[in-house]
Amino acid sequence: MLAQVVHGEARGEDYIGKVAVAAVVLNRMKSSRFPNTLKEVIYQPRAFTCVDDGQIGLKPDLESYQAASDAILGSDPTGGCLFYMNPRTATSRWMHKRISADAATVIGNHVFVR
Numbered sequence: 001m002l003a004q005v006v007h008g009e010a011r012g013e014d015y016i017g018k019v020a021v022a023a024v025v026l027n028r029m030k031s032s033r034f035p036n037t038l039k040e041v042i043y044q045p046r047a048f049t050c051v052d053d054g055q056i057g058l059k060p061d062l063e064s065y066q067a068a069s070d071a072i073l074g075s076d077p078t079g080g081c082l083f084y085m086n087p088r089t090a091t092s093r094w095m096h097k098r099i100s101a102d103a104a105t106v107i108g109n110h111v112f113v114r
Contacts (some may be wrong), residue, residue: 002068005042007060008050020078022071027082043080081112
């Protein structure tokens with residue numbers, strides 16, 4: 001399931017960007033601000049575009065599985081971030097405000113924030 005999110009959300013990003021997306025999902029599971037199971041985090045309403053638009057159903061490629069595995073093993077290039085977005089395509093005003101208000105980490109086309 002984690003590889004499906006990586007594939008749906010970060011397809012076209014470099015490997016580190018895919019690991020970063022997986023890390024955000026796992027960081028949310030650890031945070032008291034989010035549900036504590038993988039399925040609940042992924043399927044939380046409006047949490048991930050790939051769920052909303054059906055791309056979560058695409059078959060992940062090998063790199064997506066590897067990125068998910070690396071994140072599970074502890075790799076987190078975001079340094080603990082809970083949110084990310086692609087500022088060129090995101091439509092959430094809340095996320096745009098959050099990006100401008102918090103220190104952000106840019107990895108590929110995504111901006112990651114705590």
